[in-house]
Amino acid sequence: MASDxxxxxxxxxxxxxxxxxxFVRRQTAETGDTNTLVLAPMDGGPVPPALPGQFNMLYVxxxxxxxxxxxxxxxxxxxxxxxxxxxxxxxxxxxxLPPGKAVGVRGxxxxxxxxxxxAGRDVVLMAxxxxxxxxxxxxxxxxxxxxxxxxxxxxxxxxxxxxxxYYDQIQExxxxxxxxFQVTVDAADRSWYGDVGLVTAxxxxxxxxxxxxxxxxxxxxxxxxxxxxxxxxxxxxRSSIWISMERNMKCAVGICGHCQFGPEFVCxxxxxxxxxxxxxxxxxxEI
Amino acid sequence: MTxxxxxxxxxxxLDRRDFSAFLTSIRTAxxxxxxxxxxxxxxxxxxIQAESDLPIGWTERQDAGRYRLERRSDQALFGYVVGPHSWxxxxxxxxxxxxxxxxxxxxxxxxxxxxxxxxxxxLGVRACELAALKITDKVFMGGIPDPSYSARRTRxxxxxxQCGQAGGTCFCVSMGTGPGVTxxxxxxxxxxxxxxRHEFLVAVGTEAGGSVLRSVPLRPPTDEADRTVTAIxxxxxxxxxxxxxxxxxxxxxxxxxxxPRWERVAKRCLSCTNCxxxxxxxxxxxxEEVPSLDAEKTERWRRWxxxxxxxxxxxxxxPVRASSSSRYRQWLTHKLGSWHDQFGTxxxxxxxxxxxxxxxxxxxxxxxxxxxxxxxxxxxxxxH
Ligand code: SF4
Ligand code: SF4
Ligand code: FES
Numbered sequence: 001m002a003s004d005x006x007x008x009x010x011x012x013x014x015x016x017x018x019x020x021x022x023f024v025r026r027q028t029a030e031t032g033d034t035n036t037l038v039l040a041p042m043d044g045g046p047v048p049p050a051l052p053g054q055f056n057m058l059y060v061x062x063x064x065x066x067x068x069x070x071x072x073x074x075x076x077x078x079x080x081x082x083x084x085x086x087x088x089x090x091x092x093x094x095x096x097l098p099p100g101k102a103v104g105v106r107g108x109x110x111x112x113x114x115x116x117x118x119a120g121r122d123v124v125l126m127a128x129x130x131x132x133x134x135x136x137x138x139x140x141x142x143x144x145x146x147x148x149x150x151x152x153x154x155x156x157x158x159x160x161x162x163x164x165x166y167y168d169q170i171q172e173x174x175x176x177x178x179x180x181f182q183v184t185v186d187a188a189d190r191s192w193y194g195d196v197g198l199v200t201a202x203x204x205x206x207x208x209x210x211x212x213x214x215x216x217x218x219x220x221x222x223x224x225x226x227x228x229x230x231x232x233x234x235x236x237x238r239s240s241i242w243i244s245m246e247r248n249m250k251c252a253v254g255i256c257g258h259c260q261f262g263p264e265f266v267c268x269x270x271x272x273x274x275x276x277x278x279x280x281x282x283x284x285x286e287i
Numbered sequence: 288m289t290x291x292x293x294x295x296x297x298x299x300x301l302d303r304r305d306f307s308a309f310l311t312s313i314r315t316a317x318x319x320x321x322x323x324x325x326x327x328x329x330x331x332x333x334x335i336q337a338e339s340d341l342p343i344g345w346t347e348r349q350d351a352g353r354y355r356l357e358r359r360s361d362q363a364l365f366g367y368v369v370g371p372h373s374w375x376x377x378x379x380x381x382x383x384x385x386x387x388x389x390x391x392x393x394x395x396x397x398x399x400x401x402x403x404x405x406x407x408x409x410l411g412v413r414a415c416e417l418a419a420l421k422i423t424d425k426v427f428m429g430g431i432p433d434p435s436y437s438a439r440r441t442r443x444x445x446x447x448x449q450c451g452q453a454g455g456t457c458f459c460v461s462m463g464t465g466p467g468v469t470x471x472x473x474x475x476x477x478x479x480x481x482x483x484r485h486e487f488l489v490a491v492g493t494e495a496g497g498s499v500l501r502s503v504p505l506r507p508p509t510d511e512a513d514r515t516v517t518a519i520x521x522x523x524x525x526x527x528x529x530x531x532x533x534x535x536x537x538x539x540x541x542x543x544x545x546x547p548r549w550e551r552v553a554k555r556c557l558s559c560t561n562c563x564x565x566x567x568x569x570x571x572x573x574x575e576e577v578p579s580l581d582a583e584k585t586e587r588w589r590r591w592x593x594x595x596x597x598x599x600x601x602x603x604x605x606p607v608r609a610s611s612s613s614r615y616r617q618w619l620t621h622k623l624g625s626w627h628d629q630f631g632t633x634x635x636x637x638x639x640x641x642x643x644x645x646x647x648x649x650x651x652x653x654x655x656x657x658x659x660x661x662x663x664x665x666x667x668x669x670x671h
Contacts, residue, residue, distance in 0.1 A: 015386045015399040016431050017587075023393065042394045061388065061395050062578035062585040087603050102394050247607065248600050250574050253431055256592070257571030258599060260617070263541070263625035268430075284544040286613035 019104025053112030059104030128219025210235025322410030352648030368454035414465030456639030540624030
């Protein structure tokens with residue numbers, strides 16, 4: 001009667017959660033503790049298409065994996081770019097990999113920034129600290145489709161001038177006439193001639209048409225909370241404000257439970273959320 | 288008589304003395320039988336080689352924080368309720384290798400863990416446990432199917448048992464999951480033990496269930512047996528040890544993150560994770576990397592985790608849910624509230640395990656009742 005039992009299916013050759021081998025093309029220091037890694041597939045093939053705001057799970061052989069936002073040009077199909085702060089065992093191991101070394105990559109995962117919803121509107125991007133890397137793909141996208149958008153206003157804040165990432169590129173962006181890119185630091189040293197203060201302090205100075213603006217915020221929760229509040233006060237409806245959340249992640253596919261934020265799985269339903277959808281959770285303690 | 292080809296919907300009577308033949312028939316069909324067995328003072332799930340492995344003549348007494356095995360006055364095979372184990376341990380083992388990677392020059396190669404092709408027969412699945420299986424199916428097979436869970440799950444034969452008694456912490460009636468077995472089974476048994484009679488009413492749920500009955504001596508059902516079975520289920524339903532009003536639970540939980548009850552329960556909760564380990568639907572897990580000493584090979588394991596662990600939400604070295612009140616709130620709000628948003632069902636089937644196995648006797652039904660009492664309104668005008 002053994003034939004009544006469903007026959008064993010052959011073992012799957014690759015696990016959906018198995019990383020694909022990539023190698024380090026370049027690794028450059030952004031700040032004292034933050035590096036940008038450029039990774040390309042070992043097999044020379046193209047990288048899977050990704051949307052601005054999505055993330056990958058990066059894996060170091062024998063060490064483990066961590067969720068890191070994509071921060072490169074989304075139209076580049078030859079490589080992925082990740083800006084990683086050395087803040088734990090896995091990110092420390094990533095920071096030590098010289099060019100040529102293997103890195104595992106699986107992804108991209110999650111929902112990205114709604115770039116289509118931004119068409120025809122003014123755009124405000126606000127980044128705090130390491131919130132700029134997840135927003136950079138969206139800026140690349142806007143700039144390469146510049147005519148489709150209204151004003152583009154970027155406000156980027158870091159703790160000190162030494163904590164600014166993409167320093168040279170920011171200088172280039174600041175030269176452009178079709179983009180306004182403000183930089184502010186919480187605490188300056190004598191070399192700093194720019195603005196000092198929280199990103200939210202720049203909001204009164206950001207120019208946009210409130211009824212026709214979309215805002216993307218990325219940074220510490222407290223910064224996003226106050227920035228959203230202040231943008232709302234300036235007339236941007238809650239439903240036109242989007243934020244990117246960060247949580248502990250293990251699986252990235254909605255089955256390990258780690259990344260829950262209220263009813264949302266940040267890995268699958270986020271990391272980008274419409275502010276009005278998650279506002280109550282952001283306001284409550286220890287969600 | 289020997290049934291030619293029992294089909295879904297067919298019903299038979301199986302004599303107690305033929306139960307061994309029934310087990311043999313399941314095994315002959317290629318299944319590894321797992322079911323209830325007495326070990327370390329509890330009825331747990333393990334391999335069943337012979338009917339003597341079953342908890343014959345045993346039952347248990349359960350209450351909040353209490354579990355004790357007791358002798359029955361009869362020789363019932365399924366005269367107990369549910370123990371500390373649940374079937375999830377077979378589909379989603381507490382510790383499991385997902386894949387192995389080996390260095391290969393400058394790169395590495397990943398080999399997925401092959402799944403054990405032996406199909407499992409779950410013997411004695413209760414109605415609440417069938418409901419729990421449906422829930423974990425949604426979790427692990429609702430999106431991209433998890434390879435190991437689905438490889439095992441698609442080969443499981445569910446031999447259900449309708450409960451002949453309720454446990455002290457049971458509330459399946461409140462959650463609408465039991466005690467009657469009405470769907471999602473391959474075979475369903477009801478143990479009939481009356482003066483001088485010991486037999487089982489067997490209902491066939493699927494073709495797979497029917498096919499393991501082919502060489503088993505069976506009799507046609509009698510009206511009397513049917514009446515007895517109806518009475519057994521009705522009696523169990525009327526003797527639930529606990530109850531919980533399920534109306535509006537989702538909204539109650541999701542709209543009360545600041546209820547003072549969370550602080551009160553947190554004063555008792557030890558964050559021991561017992562409730563989440565015992566719960567048949569808790570699915571949270573973490574991953575572990577296990578490299579070989581020479582660093583040429585490495586393995587990816589997955590291990591049960593719990594939202595009660597401080598490490599669970601660690602982000603840049605700081606846990607998001609640092610207080611135990613926020614962790615208990617997460618557990619209950621997820622189980623009874625946001626589970627609906629995520630999987631279209633409650634995460635609780637009313638099995639009572641979390642109540643029984645809590646060392647400090649925290650009772651989910653009591654916590655819900657307390658949460659239903661609205662928090663005192665803030666006094667207007669700053670009065671006292
Ligand atoms: S929450 Fe408790 S009663 Fe509900 S299914 Fe889980 S263990 Fe059983
Ligand atoms: S509720 Fe009880 S069983 Fe669950 S973690 Fe707290 S003390 Fe442990
Ligand atoms: S990271 Fe596992 S559920 Fe989101």
